[in-house]
Amino acid sequence: MLSMKQSVAVATVVFCLGSPYRASGDSPVPASRARLARLPLGSVTAQGWLKTQLQRNKAGMGGHLDELEPEMIGKPFVDRNHRSPVCPGWSGEISGTYWTGLVQLAFTLDDDQLKSKARKWVAATLALQEEDGYLGSYRKTENRLEDYSAWSANWCYRALLHWYDATGDEAVLRAVHRGLLWFVKHWDGDHKTSYAGPVLMESMIAVYLKTGDARLYHWCLDYLRWLDRHDQFHHGMASLQRVALEYNEDHVVAFGENVKHPALIYAAGGPPEYLAASRHGIEQVMAKCWQCTGAPASNFEYLSPPSAVHVTEYCNCSTYLNTFSWMAAITGDACYGDFMERILFNAAQAARKKDERAIAYMSSPNQVQATMDSCLFSNDNSFEVYAPAVHVACCPVQSVRIYPEYVRGLCMRDEAENLFLPAYGPCAAQFVSAAGPRVTIREETAYPFDETVTLRIRASTPWRRSLMLKIPAWCKTFSVKLNGVEVRGPVAASGYLPVQHAWHDDQVTIRLEMAPKVVAVDDVYFAKESLRAVECGPLVFALRLPEHWTAIKGTPLTALPKEWSWYEVSYVTKDKPAPPPFYALSLDELARKPIVKRRCESAYPWDESPLKLVVPMHRSTHGYPPLRDAQKHTLMGYGNPVTADAASELVELVPIGCTTLRLTCFPVCK
Numbered sequence: 311m312l313s314m315k316q317s318v319a320v321a322t323v324v325f326c327l328g329s330p331y332r333a334s335g336d337s338p339v340p341a342s343r344a345r346l347a348r349l350p351l352g353s354v355t356a357q358g359w360l361k362t363q364l365q366r367n368k369a370g371m372g373g374h375l376d377e378l379e380p381e382m383i384g385k386p387f388v389d390r391n392h393r394s395p396v397c398p399g400w401s402g403e404i405s406g407t408y409w410t411g412l413v414q415l416a417f418t419l420d421d422d423q424l425k426s427k428a429r430k431w432v433a434a435t436l437a438l439q440e441e442d443g444y445l446g447s448y449r450k451t452e453n454r455l456e457d458y459s460a461w462s463a464n465w466c467y468r469a470l471l472h473w474y475d476a477t478g479d480e481a482v483l484r485a486v487h488r489g490l491l492w493f494v495k496h497w498d499g500d501h502k503t504s505y506a507g508p509v510l511m512e513s514m515i516a517v518y519l520k521t522g523d524a525r526l527y528h529w530c531l532d533y534l535r536w537l538d539r540h541d542q543f544h545h546g547m548a549s550l551q552r553v554a555l556e557y558n559e560d561h562v563v564a565f566g567e568n569v570k571h572p573a574l575i576y577a578a579g580g581p582p583e584y585l586a587a588s589r590h591g592i593e594q595v596m597a598k599c600w601q602c603t604g605a606p607a608s609n610f611e612y613l614s615p616p617s618a619v620h621v622t623e624y625c626n627c628s629t630y631l632n633t634f635s636w637m638a639a640i641t642g643d644a645c646y647g648d649f650m651e652r653i654l655f656n657a658a659q660a661a662r663k664k665d666e667r668a669i670a671y672m673s674s675p676n677q678v679q680a681t682m683d684s685c686l687f688s689n690d691n692s693f694e695v696y697a698p699a700v701h702v703a704c705c706p707v708q709s710v711r712i713y714p715e716y717v718r719g720l721c722m723r724d725e726a727e728n729l730f731l732p733a734y735g736p737c738a739a740q741f742v743s744a745a746g747p748r749v750t751i752r753e754e755t756a757y758p759f760d761e762t763v764t765l766r767i768r769a770s771t772p773w774r775r776s777l778m779l780k781i782p783a784w785c786k787t788f789s790v791k792l793n794g795v796e797v798r799g800p801v802a803a804s805g806y807l808p809v810q811h812a813w814h815d816d817q818v819t820i821r822l823e824m825a826p827k828v829v830a831v832d833d834v835y836f837a838k839e840s841l842r843a844v845e846c847g848p849l850v851f852a853l854r855l856p857e858h859w860t861a862i863k864g865t866p867l868t869a870l871p872k873e874w875s876w877y878e879v880s881y882v883t884k885d886k887p888a889p890p891p892f893y894a895l896s897l898d899e900l901a902r903k904p905i906v907k908r909r910c911e912s913a914y915p916w917d918e919s920p921l922k923l924v925v926p927m928h929r930s931t932h933g934y935p936p937l938r939d940a941q942k943h944t945l946m947g948y949g950n951p952v953t954a955d956a957a958s959e960l961v962e963l964v965p966i967g968c969t970t971l972r973l974t975c976f977p978v979c980k
Contacts, residue, residue: 338522339519339520339521339522340518340519340522340527340578340579342519342577342578343576343577343578343579343640344577344639344640345639345640345641345642345724346638346639346640346642346722346723346724346730346732347639347722347723347724348635348639348718348719348721348722349718349721349722349723349739349741350475350476351413351414351417351418351472351475351476351718352417352418352420352476353721353739353740353741354418354717354718354720354721354737354738354739355417355418355419355420355717355737355738355739356418356419356713356714356717356735356736356737357736357737357738357752357753357754358735358736358754358755358756359736359756359914359915360713360717360735360736360737361419361736362914363666363713363914363916364415364418364419364713364714364717365419366665366666367415367666367710367713368415368419368421368423368424369666370665370666370667370698371666371667371668371669371698371706371709371710372411372412372415372666372710373412373415373424373427374698375408375698375699375703375706375707375710376405376408376412378698378699378866378868378870378871378874379404379699379703379866379867379868380868381393381401381867381868382401382404382405382703382867382868383401383404383405383408383703383707384405385405386398386401386402386404386405386406386447386462387402387405387406387409387431387434387435387438387446387447387466388431388434388435388438389434389438390438390447390448390449392447397452397456397458398447398448398449398452398458398462399447399448399456399457399458399459399461399462399506400458400462401447401462402446402447402448402458402461402462402463402465402466403458403461403462403465403704404703404704404707405447405462405465405466405707406447406462406463406464406465406466406467406468406469407465407704407707407708407710407711408707408710409428409431409465409466409469410465410468410469410472410711411707411708411709411710411711411712411714412424412427412428412431412469412710413428413432413469413472413473413476414472414711414714414715414718415710415711415713415714416428417472417476417714418713418714418717418718419714428473431469432469432470432473432479432482435466435470436470436481436482436485439485439488439489442492443488443489443491443492444489444492445463445466445467445485445486445488445489445492446459446462446463446466446489447462447463447466448462454496455496455497455501456503457503457505457506457507458506459507460493460497460503460506460507460508460509460510461506461507461509461510463489463493463510464509464510464512464513466489467486467489467490467510467513467517468512468513470482470485470486471483471486471513471516471517474486483517483520483521486513486517487517487521487523490510490513490514490517490526491523491525491526493510493529494525494526494529497529498529498532500536502533502536502540504537504540504541504542504543504545505542505543505545505561505564506564508533508537508545508568508571509567509568511530511533511534511571511574511575512567512570512571512574514526514527514529514530515527515530515574515575515577515578518530518578519577519578527575527578527579530571530574530575530578531575531580534546534547534571534572534575543559543560543561543564544556544559544560544565545560545564545565545568545571547572547583547584547587549591550569550572550587550588550590550591550594551586551587551590552594554594554597554598555594555595555598555613556613557598557599557612557613557614557615558612558613558614559612559613560612560613561611561612562595562599562606562607562608562611562612562613562614562623562626563608563611563623563625563626563629565591565595565613566595566606566626566629566630566633567629567633569588569591569592569595569633570588570633570636570637571588572584572585572587572588572591573585573587573588573589573636573637573640573641574636574640576588576640577640585640585641588637589637589641592633592637595613598613598615599613599614599615599616600616600832601616601620601622601657601675602616602618602675602829602831602832602843602850602974602975603622603652603653603656603657603660603675603850603966603974604649604652604653604655604656604657604850605622605626605627605630605653605656605657605658606622606626606630607620607621607622608621608622608623608626609621609687609688610687610688610689611623611688614687615832615834616831616832616833616834617674617833617834617835618674618675618676618831618833618841618974618975619674619675619676619686620674620687620834621672621673621674621685621687621688621693621694622657622661622672622673622674623671623672623705624658624661624669624670624671624672624673624705624706624708624709625704625705625708626657627653627654627657627658627661627708627709627712628658628708628709628711628712628715629708630649630653631650631653631654631658631712631715631716632711632715634646634647634649634650634653635650635715635716635718635719635732638650638719638722638732639722642724642730642804643804643805644732644780644781644782644783644804644805644806645783645805646732647719647731647732647733647780647782647805648733648780648782648783648784648805648848650716650719650732650733651733651734651758651782651848652848652850654712654713654716655758655848655849655965655967656848656849656850656965656966656967657673658709658712658967659916659965659966659967660673660677660852660966660967660969660970660972661673662709662916662967663696663877663970664914664916664917664968667698667874668696668697668698668875668876668877669696669697669698669705669706669709670693670694670695670696671688671693671694671695671697671700671702671705672685672687672688672693672694673694675831675843675850675852675966675972675974675975676972676973676974676975677694677969677970677971677972678855678881678889678890678971678972678973679694679879679880679881679971680694680695680696680877680878680879680880680970680971681694681695681878681879681880682695682862682878690702692864692865695862695864695876695877695878695879696876696877696879696970697864697866697876697877698870698874698876699866699867699868699870700864700865700866700876701865701866701867703866703867716733716735717735717737719732719733720732720733720734720735720737720739720753721737721739721751726775727743727744727745727775728775728776728777728778728808729751729775729776729777729778730778730780730806731753731777731778731779731780732780733780734753734755734757734758734763734780735753735755735757735758736753736754736755736756736757737753738750738751738752738753739751739753743769743773743775745773745774746770746771747769747770747771747772747773748769748770749767749768749769749770749773749813750767750768750769751765751766751767751768752765752766753765754766756915756920758847758848758849758965759849759912759915759919759920759921759965760920760921761821761822761823761824761847762819762820762821762822763819763820763821763822764817764818764819764820765777765817765818765819765820766816766817767813767814767815767816767817767818768814768815769813769814769815771814772812772813772814773812773813773814774811774812774813775810775813776808776809776810776811777808777809777811777813777818778802778806778807778808778809779806779807779808779809779818779820780805780806780807781801781805781806781807781822782805782822782847782848783805784845784847784848785822785823785824785847786823786825787823787825788820788821788822788823789820789821790807790809790818790819790820790821791818791819792809792811792816792817792818793816793817794817794819797809797818822847824846824847824907825846826844826845826846826851826904826905826907826923826925827844827845827846827905828842828843828844828845828895828897828900828905829842829843829844829845830842831843831975833975836950836977838950839950839951839977839978840950841950841975841976841977841978842895842897842975842976842977842978843974843975843976844905844923844925844963846907846921846923849921849965849966849967850965850966850974851923851925851963851964851965851966851974852963852964852965852966852969852972852973852974853893853961853963853972853973853974854963854964854968854969854971854972855881855890855969855971855972855973856881856882856883856971857879857880857881857882857970857971858879858880858881858882859877859878859879860877860878860879860880861875861876861877862875862876862877862878863875863876864876879970879971881971890973891929892929892930892952892977893927893928893929893930893961893973893976894927894928894929894930894951894952894954894976894977894978894979895925895927895928895976895977895978895979896926896928896954896958896978896979897978899926899958900925900926903926903958905923905924905925906923906924907921907922907923907924908921908922908923908924908962909921909922910922915965915968916967916968917968918968919964919965919968921965922962922963922964923962923963923964924960924961924962924963925960925961925962925963926958926959926960926961927958927959927960927961927976928954928955928956928957928958928959928979929954929955929956929959930952930953930954930955930977930979950977950978951977951978951979951980952977952978952979952980953979953980954979954980
């Protein structure tokens with residue numbers, strides 16, 4: 311297997327700008343007020359370690375979930391002849407989410423086999439559209455006005471719109487447009503729901519911006535106004551404009567989906583206060599629920615305070631990354647790219663089996679076991695086990711879309727065709743400029759495990775535009791060189807450094823200094839003296855604990871083939887059942903002894919991180935109790951600070967995404 315430094319081969323996809331399908335004659339298509347736009351699906355392809363990860367996902371869950379759960383995932387939009395123990399909207403959600411990920415995986419990986427699989431699903435789904443335009447998973451005998459009807463249809467439409475984005479197939483856009491008009495007609499007035507139904511607004515606005523059909527836009531406006539009168543789950547404008555949200559009042563995923571809707575309406579021409587409401591809603595959840603891993607705490611799937619032992623439902627990682635990507639485009643602010651990196655590299659990756667064949671439904675920063683009875687903060691104690699398909703399969707299918715959506719967000723551009731890089735990772739982008747040149751950009755990097763990003767820009771004729779390079783908020787020292795010459799200039803208030811040039815055959819080298827640092831961690835159980843975590847660049851580091859994997863049968867809806875399994879993961883010691891060692895940090899000592907970065911060769915970074923940190927730490931009798939028995943039947947910790955038992959020792963920490971069992975949040979010692 312090639313090392314990371316060798317894995318820089320590039321495959322690219324070309325796109326040209328074309329006129330979109332229009333709803334009626336020559337009606338003008340509205341211009342989006344978003345600062346930036348993603349390049350069409352397939353224009354940015356994964357390279358380096360990202361490509362390896364997507365290839366593993368194809369061989370794992372991404373390429374096979376529809377086969378593992380054919381009734382729940384494979385059939386709902388294809389023949390509506392699926393068996394489901396609950397409402398058809400639930401199966402429709404699971405199925406549509408999977409195909410939303412699969413379509414993006416196919417084109418981001420540029421994989422013909424996956425494209426063929428997606429093409430068959432698209433054709434079968436369109437063939438099922440009814441004469442009145444209905445397009446969804448509900449049979450004629452079922453209630454198409456219930457909440458999950460719109461929620462599941464929206465996932466189907468997202469998948470179809472991604473296919474249209476990649477292929478330009480006008481029949482697909484027409485079908486989605488007709489499906490949306492069915493909801494405009496049948497979900498008018500008070501025929502709306504306040505929990506999941508509003509999510510259909512994302513597809514409504516996307517198709518409005520492609521067709522100019524004002525009925526879609528006004529339906530969204532009417533929906534938001536209706537929510538302010540029926541705001542049981544706090545998804546309306548008034549709720550987003552409050553000073554603070556309340557714990558337990560909303561499902562965390564539903565909040566993450568709904569918080570972006572006012573901003574989408576703003577992008578379609580709505581007033582500025584709509585954008586402000588979405589910004590403030592994101593500030594609300596980050597102020598009260600945000601974990602050190604870059605994701606929200608979601609005990610029992612509801613808005614919860616942060617803690618080292620509180621859990622994050624995997625769905626939140628995909629949901630909030632998508633919302634951050636939308637906000638990065640709408641606002642043009644680089645901070646949302648920082649949020650994308652942090653939630654993906656830390657919370658999301660820490661809950662993935664590294665061969666991409668299972669995920670944990672729930673996971674926490676201090677995770678010392680993942681067994682059938684270890685999850686304290688869920689309606690099912692088994693939700694910390696690693697599984698490819700659980701009886702509630704929303705999280706496995708959500709895990710398929712998160713990496714392709716991240717790759718899509720690596721390159722965006724404004725109306726003047728200046729190219730923005732909101733986040734970093736090995737990729738290739740190719741496009742034909744409206745001015746004529748064919749442009750190819752290769753991003754060669756091991757980021758976030760390395761602080762150097764190299765851009766190789768080739769244009770068929772000189773391309774006179776700006777490259778807008780994100781300078782992360784965590785980066786205090788950076789350098790940029792164009793063809794070996796240092797680029798000087800101020801970073802814009804948006805967080806981007808502009809590099810202007812007539813691009814033809816050029817190289818840009820970006821160095822973002824990643825300095826290890828110890829940061830305070832919000833934890834509801836430690837209000838007087840904060841716990842601490844160690845960061846370096848966008849990565850959070852953790853003490854990796856020894857793991858023992860045990861294959862178990864599990865209880866998915868469909869029995870798994872023998873080569874697939876659920877897994878319990880338990881802590882391994884020579885003297886089981888001894889608990890893991892407790893470690894604490896001496897802040898005084900850290901002021902004298904710097905944290906050391908250690909580098910090594912790595913074929914795949916999540917198997918063996920090429921970047922590790924060596925940190926002076928003290929063993930202590932007490933620490934944050936990670937096991938149920940150690941908690942003495944309470945969730946309160948022993949206290950902080952703690953007493954050190956011995957002199958410091960050098961402890962190796964790795965990125966949390968390289969771990970399954972770990973300690974990430976540490977007490978301080980006297």
